[in-house]
Amino acid sequence: MRIVLLGAPGSGKGTQAKKLMADKNIPQVSTGDMLREAVATGTRFGLKAKSIMEAGNLVPDDIVLGIISERLSQPDAQDGFILDGFPRTTQQALDLEELLDQMGTPLDTAVLLDVDFDILMKRLTGRRTCSLTGRLLNVYFSSQDELDECTDAGGELVQREDDNEETIGNRLAVYRERTEPLIAFYKEREKLTTIDAEGGIDVVYERLLESLE
Ligand code: AMP
Numbered sequence: 001m002r003i004v005l006l007g008a009p010g011s012g013k014g015t016q017a018k019k020l021m022a023d024k025n026i027p028q029v030s031t032g033d034m035l036r037e038a039v040a041t042g043t044r045f046g047l048k049a050k051s052i053m054e055a056g057n058l059v060p061d062d063i064v065l066g067i068i069s070e071r072l073s074q075p076d077a078q079d080g081f082i083l084d085g086f087p088r089t090t091q092q093a094l095d096l097e098e099l100l101d102q103m104g105t106p107l108d109t110a111v112l113l114d115v116d117f118d119i120l121m122k123r124l125t126g127r128r129t130c131s132l133t134g135r136l137l138n139v140y141f142s143s144q145d146e147l148d149e150c151t152d153a154g155g156e157l158v159q160r161e162d163d164n165e166e167t168i169g170n171r172l173a174v175y176r177e178r179t180e181p182l183i184a185f186y187k188e189r190e191k192l193t194t195i196d197a198e199g200g201i202d203v204v205y206e207r208l209l210e211s212l213e
Pocket of ligand 1 (some may be wrong): 052057061
């Protein structure tokens, strides 16, 4: 299964990709995660990407494509993958198409996770990661018990650097301008499926599974 998860920041791509990865035993390939790792370890790419990411802008296509083509050539990606956060521009989508053509493994489908703007804002501004367990939480949507479980154990609820209101506004604008055209791109190729991605994680996951059947 080779799929692209499309959707605005905060639409739940990462969360759903992780569930699918565990169920189907194919890797989640998240350019955001790989870039954050490059920033944290201070690689050449990371140094270039840091300020761009902090501002909520897009890292240049050639850097992202380099990261993706290397990742997709790894043995664990030969039986499929879930792309999360890539492609984000028409050029990236064309590059992906060419790369997969060369590999002889075309994309099966692009699933759009559809979420209303107000909910996206709450998901992004409220998003936290428990510093102890890495668990993703949300100050608006997680229960008090779930939040306390982290802090009572001595953990901190950490906010992503680019999850502040100013950067979020820019990330959503960048999504509209640069990434939303991919909806038409995949529709034209008859590869687009749209699911309602509002509601709880498990409900959305059921819809995702149904859409992949
Ligand atoms: P994400 O975790 O997917 O929200 O990505 C976080 C940040 O990483 C984005 O705001 C961009 O700065 C950068 N990024 C992630 N994926 C891409 C991509 N495919 N193209 C360009 N920049 C990306």
